[in-house]
Amino acid sequence: MNTLVLTVLTLGVLGILLAVILYFVAQKFHVEEDPRIDDVEKMLPGANCGGCGFAGCRAMADALVTRDNISSLFCPVAGGETMKSIAGFLGKTAPDKEPMVATMRCGGTCQKRPKVNHYDGTLNCAVVNTFYVGESACAFGCIGYGDCVDACKFGALHLNTETGLVEVDPDKCTACGACVKACPKGLFELRKKWPKNRAIYVACRSKNRGAVVMKACKAGCIGCGKCAKVCAFDAITIDNNLAYIDPDKCKLCRKCYNECPTGAIRLENMEPLAKEPKVANTPASDVVAK
Amino acid sequence: MNTFPIGGIHPSDNKEWSKDKAIEVIELPNEVLIPMIQHIGAPATPIVQKGDRVLTGQLIGQATGFVSANIHSPISGTVxxxxxxxxxxxxxxxxxxxxxEGDEWLESIDRSTELKRECNLSSKEIIEKVKDAGIVGLGGAQFPTHVKLSIPDGQKAEMLIVNGVECEPYLTSDYRNMLERAEMMLTGVEILMRALNVERAVIGVENNKPDAIAHLEEVIARDNYRGIEVMPLKMRYPQGGEKQLIAAVTGRQVAPPPALPISEGVVVSNVSTAIAVYEAVQKNKPLIERVVTITGKHLGSTHNFLTRLGTPLNSLLDLAGGLPEGDVKLxxxxxxxxxxxVDITGPINKGCSGITILSGKExxxxxxxxxxxxxxxxxxxxMGLEPYLLSKLAKLQKWDMAEEHNTIDCIECGCCSYTCPSYIxxxxxxxxxxxxxxxxxxARATANKK
Structure with a gap:
């Protein structure tokens, strides 16, 4: 009994003594930190994804508070609204950025891009990329082992086992850019996010000549240039046998989609134009999606 | 018997499939594809145009920079x-x-087959000829030979090691070269010794090739090749690696990169490269052909072909009885x-010492x-590394730690994957x-320069 009392007493006294010492040490070595950093950190999404270029949300909050000009800082996860409210809270001007979404630019499904060899090694795109081009004959297409799916912290990517391609869920995507870095073939691009998740883009990265593309994949861009000719907004450029739709110039008129002979241009959450578009009685402004 | 001090494995050598097949000269290919990069370094620049007529041995790709190699036309015809x-x-x-179209050679090339042993050229002239002939290491690494022979100021070569180890299972092209073209090879070694100003050359050969060792020793004694000796080495993979071979022959260890074998006073060259050097210096013949082994247990017939570079792989496969049925790995x-x-229309290049065909099961x-x-x-x-750790660091993308643990010293020999009981x-x-x-x-080096 005596031992018990003694132990409790000793430890209790020791605890109080150390607490008092710690209190004074904390007072003495207190680091003056802007309290706003904590507030800003709370306003940020707390995903610690690194999409802003900083190590985590705390580092971003620190930069937002301490830098005078925050126009170059942007949290892709939080988006423009949150950035505006943070800027308002800090009394600074917010960067004006449109919401973006990751886009996977390969349309070579298992059906359209037949396999020409069998791979039974490590199922990792980066590993495959060190050996050879992949199981299909296309050197630019999706390898399909999902390095990007592993890299995505928001569950926005998933591998469709039927098509063998990775698909993006635009509602979950925060445009942090992790997939852009993870893909060894450079298939991802952060593009402007249209309302209702509409999108139009060239789902191909093949820089090969048309004949070579056709042999490897039925959904590839052959660089014929028909889309560029029909585009009224100069949004489409052909470089190295590959068409590219500039999201800043594109008005979603979908003329190029109808022209594309291989179906390399992809529409999302939109109906294609009728085969005979009534151009005569449709003013250009109505064609533009709102 | 000597061997390298640490690591190594003993895969079954499987050389019996093709080791007794004499080198066959095959028919000239009707069409060739010549890659502009068949070496380590900058790609060569094409100096011919579509429609040009070229002769066998004509320069068609000019080396860009010092670490690069010339490329010559292996056949005569039209681009x-x-x-x-x-x-x-x-x-x-x-x-x-x-x-x-036909088979017309450049006039400067001596096509006679008799051995020309005498060589009075200076070291500089030999290196220049090797450089012009576009010779690269034929053991597989494809490092330009003239770069190896140009010894940096302040360093001196003491000996030449000739790599006749061929530790890679299945392959027998170096072995057949040592047996059938020993005189050419030894003369090539003499020329290399002259270029390097060394008195001693050691040919390292593994003891699974006793007839090659005996044959080389016999030729050296008979034709009086001074300063060249054959050193039998205990069979072990990867003895053919440059650093492993140096350790096996001299007992000395080359410091980690950026140190080169020359820092230990050694230059290593392959036996097939020595033959190419002989042909370039004595016969003015650029590197346009090489010995390629076609081997595999399930193949109709195995061969050692002397083939022109640029020959499509499938034409060699046809000569070996075509692909075996079922799943195969080439x-x-x-x-x-x-x-x-994955693409058998691709060409044979300078570094291709053999084509191995394994069944899907193997x-x-x-x-x-x-x-x-x-x-x-x-x-x-x-190399004394920790493969399990390096692999894990790469998986976790901890590049800084991988660098600390000397991942760049890895020679990619594959011993670790071979030996792993968990098949990692x-x-x-x-x-x-x-x-x-x-x-x-x-990236850091360029950033530091700025």
Whole structure:
């Protein structure tokens, strides 16, 4: 009994003594930190994804508070609204950025891009990329082992086992850019996010000549240039046998989609134009999606 | 008997399939594809145009910079295209396509077969000739030979080591060269010794090739090749690695990169390269052909072909009875370090010492399991690295730590993956780590220069 009392007493006294010492040490070595950093950190999404270029949300909050000009800082996860409210809270001007979404630019499904060899090694795109081009004959297409799916912290990517391609869920995507870095073939691009998740883009990265593309994949861009000719907004450029739709110039008129002979241009959450578009009685402004 | 001090494995050598097949000269290909990069360094620049007529041995690709190599036309005919074609791995590279018309050689090339031993050229002249002939290491690494022979100021070569180890299973092209073209090879070694100003050359040969050792010793004694000796080495993979061979022959260890073998006073060259040097210096013949082994248990017939560079792989396969039925794995090289071939229309290049054909069953990998910390990979690593750790760091993308643990010293011999009882693809990940760390180091170096 005596031992018990003694132990409790000793430890209790020791605890109080150390607490008092710690209190004074904390007072003495207190680091003056802007309290706003904590507030800003709370306003940020707390995903610690690194999409802003900083190590985590705390580092971003620190930069937002301490830098005078925050126009170059942007949290892709939080988006423009949150950035505006943070800027308002800090009394600074917010960067004006449109919401973006990751886009996977390969349309070579298992059906359209037949396999020409069998791979039974490590199922990792980066590993495959060190050996050879992949199981299909296309050197630019999706390898399909999902390095990007592993890299995505928001569950926005998933591998469709039927098509063998990775698909993006635009509602979950925060445009942090992790997939852009993870893909060894450079298939991802952060593009402007249209309302209702509409999108139009060239789902191909093949820089090969048309004949070579056709042999490897039925959904590839052959660089014929028909889309560029029909585009009224100069949004489409052909470089190295590959068409590219500039999201800043594109008005979603979908003329190029109808022209594309291989179906390399992809529409999302939109109906294609009728085969005979009534151009005569449709003013250009109505064609533009709102 | 000598061998290298640490690591190494004993895969079954499987050389019996093709070792008794004499070198056959095959018919000239009707069409060839000549890649502009068949060496380590900058790609060569094409100096011919579509429609040009070229002769055998004519320069068609000019080396760009010092670490690069010239490329010559292996046949005579017309250039039909300069375009990107797929190589064996399916990657598209700039290649020159030539359609054969007859067989006309450049006049300067001596096509006689008798041995020309006398060589009075200076070291500089020899290196210049080697450079013009576009000679690269024919053992597989394809490092330009003239770079190796140009010894930096302040350093001196003491000896030449000739690599006749051929530790890679299945391959027998170096072995056949040593047996059938020993005189040419030894004269090439003499020329290399002259270029390096060394008195001593050691030919390292593994003891699974006793007839090659005996034959070389006999020729050396008979024809009085002074300063050249044959050293039998205890069979062990990867003895043919440059650093392993130096350690086996001299007992000295080359410091980690950026130190080169020359820092230990040694230059290493392959036996097939020595033959190419002989032909370039004595016969003015550029590097346009090489010996390629076609081998595999399930192949109709195995061969050692003397083939012109640029010959499509499938024409060699046809001569060997075509592809066996069922799933097969084709390798450019042997089963340890060879690269899988997915496109058999690709050409034979300077570094292709053999094509190994394995059945799907032989090539199958075991199912990956967890690491049981048995340290077999550490024991097997000939560079004294920790493969399990490097692989894990690469998987976790901890590039800085991978660099600290010397991932760039890895020679990609594959001993770790071979020996792993859990079938972990260690080398696959280490290779990614090595590439990324190399890129980081280069980026840092350029940033520091600015």
């Amino acid at each position: 039909t295209a300069i375009d990107a074609y797929p190589n064996g791995q399916g990657q598209r590279r700039i290649m020159i396509a030539i359609k054969r 390798l450019n090289g042997g089963p340890m370090m060879g690269r899988a071939i 090539a199958a990998r075991g199912k990956e399991n967890v690491c049981i910390k048995c340290a077999k990979c550490v024991e097997a690593c000939p 693809p260690l080398l696959d990940y280490i290779r990614i780590g090595k590439q990324t760390v190399m890129t980081n180091i280069r």
